[in-house]
Amino acid sequence: MNLVAYPGEKLNLHIFEERYRQLINECLEEEKTFGIPVFLDDRLPGCGTEMKVTALHERHPDGSMDISTEGIRVFKLETFDNPMGDKLYAGGEITFLPEETDLIRPLPQLAELLDTLYSLLTTPVEYDAEQKPFSFQIAHKVGLSLTDEYELLTLQRESARQQFLIQHLQKVIPVVAEMEQTKSRIRMNGHFRNLDPLNF
Template structure:
């Protein structure tokens, strides 16, 4: 399905169901958000990476206007709805200050995935090493999107995850990343422990040689 969306390119990746707070200060985006609020329409955030629009993004709805400043700036809360791929980009959109374009909606099934147990084990180990409270809900569909910002992915990796069609493949992608990251984090934690011991009295066992 193709639809036309006002577009707000940003150097970040947003996933479906993700909440995103934005401070709107540029005139073109003040116009975009004002129209979304007035008409109840959605807008799109295509990822802008390495000074390019590679194509994928997320349709957003404005859920809350937190504050409107005297000079027209706004603080808003928005929420990701669904993924799209840009088919035609216009800058500016006809008669507007902001960009727009025709986008192809990407349908994403709310799967739990077949690699959930392995992913949960590795996520739990990472959070334990980092001493971060784990708030993983195993019953959450599309868990890969919910945890993607919390495991040290680069923006390029986050974008690649957005383009993967199925939850099974996304989970495998995250597992491969965690397999690379966990040994590094584990070694860093051991190094921290060794540094903490430096300068303290130690009870060392006698060596036998």
């Protein structure tokens, strides 16, 4: 899939391809997890996220399904087979990346930058500072490219991920601020303005 899923992220999926219907049916019947490796620039760069099915919402007459999933932990692909053995879906051997939770709360600088960004966007800030890891919770909400989202996924220390986000926001916020000023100027130039008469 051309996306990055993070541990703790809740993801709703519509499963319609036969190979993935087979995979999800096995997960449901045998209480197994599955993996979403990142697909980037037409290749598998190597890491992904273990997912668990949390709910089967509907099974349609054509066999497709609507499910809810949640990310668990990050893995690295060691081998990849497509298809895997006698299955329709791809698979392989993995190792799990160790997670170093060296921060229990957002860095104050990161929280301030988030407030600034969402103030510029006039969008409510929606995050839970108590949910860990915090970096994964906000990763999709700060305008990272897919490549940057993948790089964040591969960082094993929470402090490193938060510093990565701080550096990103320090670059993005001035651009957003300039865009907002430009939009304001465009709106102003499109309307008549009251000018005081000049006294000669």
